[in-house]
Amino acid sequence: MSEMINNREKQTADKSERQQELKEIIKQLHDGKSIDEVKARFQKAIDKVSVNEISEMEQSLMEEEGIAVEEIQRLCSVHAEVFKGSIEDIHGDDALQTPPGHPVHTFFKENREIDKFVNFKLSLHKEQFQREQTDENKEKLIADLSKLLEIDNHYSRKENLLFPFLEKVGIFGPTKVMWGVDDKIRAFIKRARTQLTEGEWVLEDLIEQLDFIIFEVTEMIFKEENILLPMSMEKLTEDEWLKIEREGDVIGYTFIEAPEPWQPEREDLSSNEFMKDGVIQLETGILSLDQLELMMNHLPVDITFIDENDVVRYFSHGKDRIFHRTKSIIGRTVQNCHPPQSSHIVEALLEDFKSGKKDVEDFWIKFRDKYVLIRYFAVRDKDGAYKGTVEFTQNIEPIQEITGEKRLMS
Template structure:
């Protein structure tokens, strides 16, 4: 894409950030752009956040809706095969948005009916219906979480790091707005409480509907221009772990894929006997219609896999790699290791992903730890890492009560240091301790 377009787009956004009216900015935008690629928007946001313009992530997040309005009707569509097929992640994502939008409209309609004096005789039934629709609407959190945990890591690998960071921050703001609405709804007792409930809902709904536009007109366009079919297959394969909002895929998406290698074809395009390939795999001579050519070819050897089953010296005894892996997976806690370069390197499989307190998936491996957390907790994460790296603390502990799953969770962040005392990384272990807190005897006589 021409860098000139990126520069013009960036300057327009800079003027907006520095106080120009949305109307004047829109006029300039329309002069230069009859259509804009979602990739250009991603590049522009990256330029703004990484240059010396003084524009911060928080600035972009605060004007996110203004940005989105600027691009409405101008973002170019991307045509990609398969996305309208049942089960494709894009198809599922859009169907969820349709279902969520429908739930949003039903909540709005019920709130309107509650305000009608003629409906006072059916107040209880309407409130019951309102709570049911709100419960359905609350499933948007699974939609957002799947987006954040499966879409964003792949985007970052392709260099699109600004949009995920901004969108995750807005997602969390929307979650907060929904919590305010839900809290007010829980205390709805009579018509006097209705105004505050309706106001809280409309504040949430406005931001929620804006996010649907951003997802479908900007985010998905970036993904469709960037992701490969293998990326979408990986997302489809892991989506069940995070759940869906209101709807579920009724069938698995399986694209038609053409194999270009016949089952009985030789491993090389050139048969060994014809090519003069020796035992080392090097081709020395090749007879063709145009003469004889000497070719030097050293095939890349597969990386050898170590023996996973032979015990070897391991701490104060002997373990095989396989045994060590099994032990880590049987420890009654979720373990995560972030190395000294702040890269997420390992997590164990104590329980299936859908049962994890903090859900992990293989796509997170290799990501910078800051990208694995919502923007709202980044400062806490950085503070913990600094305390452990500098040696001010060897451990940092915290705990919380999860009312949603009736769990009491204890978390420990421990500095990992080698024999010389050098920092090698951070070990996080997460335990559900509700059962421990319930213990009231010294000995389990059933054992």
């Protein structure tokens, strides 16, 4: 028994030393050391490092060392390069030995197509345009960048389906870092396409942006397959992977057809686990749960409710939702449902509601083919105590087109 205790203590001490070494390496990068200098120290000091330790190190740098999420994002690509070839359990194309239809298998399958697209097609068209800025070469790039925007489906499934389950087991740092990098990739794709479409580009700057897109998309594939997904396989249960798989079609896929449903040898969990028999007695009526659900989903608006602790408790799911919602957000804090760079806006709005400074806040944006009104209402009890926030989202473009009067049925 004493040997087991001693071994465990030694393993804990070794892990602590590796964690400290990892922190020092990242801090050296932060202070301007070259990649070669840091890589040499890394290879000399550490023979093997687990993906979990990298994850824990990132989170510790933010929580204990006070390094901002944005700074970790800046270093993320650099330290991924340092760790390449040194992370245990590099599985390559075997999708971590998962069967077709499993979310991990689907992520890997998409990554193969994304990799081919950016490193062959987009790279080729970039080089053609760099040599000769003809209208034909420009249109090829515009078409490529428009197609590459489908990567949003891949990233959104990761952010809105996988990340919530990782957060439930205490993993926050790596998810925030990766989401921030995803958003930078999205922004650069949109910016480059807009410049080409509107004819407001400078060749050197445009090529630099395209190189950034190709590099960061490729690096993200590495980070997902060798850090994020192996860590997720260790942390998540089969039940949780089933829930992620069942919600995948809500968001969609990138460069592949929707996979065949994955069903391990066990009870089918595809039924709606949130529906139960019963009725609700309200102040002004009595409804069955089925009636209430149908009524909420037939309203021409999207509704989301978070409680006084900022936890998402409900969203309506009509057939024409404006913004994707998946059941994995239920029980998740609303701050973690938004990209890191916009979380301060969420915090400010909630603080105004909780303090009583405001009862309502409105936003309106152009989103795809819609003109969207987003309204937030503070929910208070009869004594005025804050009990939560309702988000109310509606496409108001058809309403803006209304003129005159209508007094007869169509």
